[in-house]
Amino acid sequence: MAQIPPYPSQDSQDQEPETPKFRGLYRYVKVSVRTLDIIIAACVIVIIVATIAGMNGGPTVTFDSRGGTDVAAVDCEPGEKLVAPEPPTREGYTFTGWYRDPNCTDMWDMSEDLVSEDITLYAGWSKNDP
Amino acid sequence: MANPVTKLRNTAEEFKIKSPKDKKRFIVDSILNNALYILMLIFVIYTAIMKPNFLSLGSLANLITQVAAYLPMALGIGGCIVLTGTDLSAGRVMGLTAAVSAVFMQKLDIPNRMFAAMPEPSVPWLLVTLLVVLAIGALIGLVNGFFVAKFSLHPFIVTLSTQLITYGIILWFFNLNDNNGTPFGGLSDVYMDSVGGTMFRLDNIGVPVYVLYAVILTALMWFIWNKTTFGKNMFAVGSNAEAAKVSGVNVFWTTVLVHTLAGACYGYAGFIEGVRSGSVQAGTGMNAECDAIAACVIGGVSFVGGTGKISGIILGVVILRLIFVALTMLGVGSSSLYIIKGAIILCACALDMRKYLVKK
Numbered sequence: 001m002a003q004i005p006p007y008p009s010q011d012s013q014d015q016e017p018e019t020p021k022f023r024g025l026y027r028y029v030k031v032s033v034r035t036l037d038i039i040i041a042a043c044v045i046v047i048i049v050a051t052i053a054g055m056n057g058g059p060t061v062t063f064d065s066r067g068g069t070d071v072a073a074v075d076c077e078p079g080e081k082l083v084a085p086e087p088p089t090r091e092g093y094t095f096t097g098w099y100r101d102p103n104c105t106d107m108w109d110m111s112e113d114l115v116s117e118d119i120t121l122y123a124g125w126s127k128n129d130p
Numbered sequence: 131m132a133n134p135v136t137k138l139r140n141t142a143e144e145f146k147i148k149s150p151k152d153k154k155r156f157i158v159d160s161i162l163n164n165a166l167y168i169l170m171l172i173f174v175i176y177t178a179i180m181k182p183n184f185l186s187l188g189s190l191a192n193l194i195t196q197v198a199a200y201l202p203m204a205l206g207i208g209g210c211i212v213l214t215g216t217d218l219s220a221g222r223v224m225g226l227t228a229a230v231s232a233v234f235m236q237k238l239d240i241p242n243r244m245f246a247a248m249p250e251p252s253v254p255w256l257l258v259t260l261l262v263v264l265a266i267g268a269l270i271g272l273v274n275g276f277f278v279a280k281f282s283l284h285p286f287i288v289t290l291s292t293q294l295i296t297y298g299i300i301l302w303f304f305n306l307n308d309n310n311g312t313p314f315g316g317l318s319d320v321y322m323d324s325v326g327g328t329m330f331r332l333d334n335i336g337v338p339v340y341v342l343y344a345v346i347l348t349a350l351m352w353f354i355w356n357k358t359t360f361g362k363n364m365f366a367v368g369s370n371a372e373a374a375k376v377s378g379v380n381v382f383w384t385t386v387l388v389h390t391l392a393g394a395c396y397g398y399a400g401f402i403e404g405v406r407s408g409s410v411q412a413g414t415g416m417n418a419e420c421d422a423i424a425a426c427v428i429g430g431v432s433f434v435g436g437t438g439k440i441s442g443i444i445l446g447v448v449i450l451r452l453i454f455v456a457l458t459m460l461g462v463g464s465s466s467l468y469i470i471k472g473a474i475i476l477c478a479c480a481l482d483m484r485k486y487l488v489k490k
Contacts, residue, residue: 023214023369023434023435023436024432024433025215025216025433026483026486029483031483031487033484033487036481036484037484040162040165040480040484043476043477044165044473044477046469047169047470047473047474047477050469050473051173051462054465054466054467054469054470055460060463060464060465064411066312067310067311101315101409102312102313103313103316103409117461118463118464
């Protein structure tokens with residue numbers, strides 16, 4: 001008897017809904033609707049938990065040392081003064097303080113100013129005389 | 131398009147004749163399929179209760195402004211996603227073009243002016259600047275598109291490398307002329323006013339001129355996507371490149387042009403970002419592509435390829451911005467925001483796949 005070319009059998013067609021074929025970027029994804037439901041529910045829970053956790057965190061102050069050594073961000077309580085971090089260093093420059101704007105015109109006064117929201121402070125540098 | 135009211139009534143009638151088990155299934159399906167919309171609604175209601183001024187006109191003005199700023203990049207990246215690709219270089223291209231716009235439009239009298247040879251900022255010079263940044267964006271897009279189309283490389287690889295190369299160029303640019311990475315500030319009034327000037331006020335919060343530009347850009351992109359041969363070819367290539375080739379579509383040029391157009395959109399986004407940030411730093415635009423991709427996926431521009439609408443992208447950007455405006459008002463810290471963004475992208479993709487599977 002002659003060889004019959006391998007056509008897809010009836011069984012494999014029945015199985016198709018079980019292993020659906022995606023196109024595009026999902027080409028190699030094999031997932032069932034049930035698993036997706038769990039993923040969606042998990043993501044929603046993560047979003048809600050992150051929101052609640054983040055709300056209690058208070059404002060964050062990040063420091064942009066602008067070429068100097070890195071300074072880690074600080075989480076503070078709203079309406080409190082900022083505790084001065086270790087000043088950054090930079091070769092050939094002297095640190096002059098932290099400023100609200102990158103052009104270093106509006107200085108942050110550690111003894112006066114209160115943190116109310118997320119803010120980035122920029123390091124001020126003056127060039128050393130050679 | 132069917133009338134939404136009739137559609138809803140039909141759905142309600144279909145719902146009535148279902149068995150209890152199917153009814154339960156239907157409810158679970160609807161909740162899951164609309165998980166992000168429901169989540170957004172919860173956020174909005176909760177924020178409105180906690181912070182009453184969230185539901186003010188000023189807050190609406192803030193939302194419109196933010197949507198107008200984030201929309202151009204999403205419109206560009208949308209085309210790449212329709213082609214079953216993506217573009218990771220978008221944020222850095224925006225950073226580079228923002229830096230170039232800032233340097234071109236610096237005031238004459240500031241001490242640390244980057245290039246002394248630049249002419250005095252004026253309206254014609256502003257248009258030249260716009261053309262230059264559009265060209266820079268388009269050029270990087272062209273490189274992306276060429277490598278994707280010519281060698282069938284995956285856009286992830288190509289755009290990741292252009293992202294890094296672009297960042298290198300940004301850092302190099304910031305160190306020219308003994309600048310030592312100092313941000314570019316002191317932007318001229320011509321630039322600030324003609325892009326970020328107030329059109330009208332809602333509740334004392336100004337709506338800037340670039341909202342109008344965003345509307346024009348959206349209309350233009352809608353026209354390109356829906357009314358031109360190029361747009362139709364783009365969807366054909368996205369849904370099945372082989373079939374498109376057989377039916378006479380030039381797959382190579384369509385791919386190249388989609389990426390070039392996307393690049394020009396990022397260039398425009400950078401032009402706006404220069405005004406928005408007031409002083410451009412080397413890190414400007416970092417990870418901005420994540421927001422744009424998330425907005426597209428939320429708005430139904432599927433990674434499956436070949437599907438997507440401009441209206442969907444707008445909806446996606448609005449939803450994402452609304453969630454972030456609400457979260458910022460609630461005082462959620464930036465560290466949590468990143469976790470939430472990641473979860474939103476994963477959730478949007480899962481929803482996207484789920485819709486595709488259920489339809490089958």
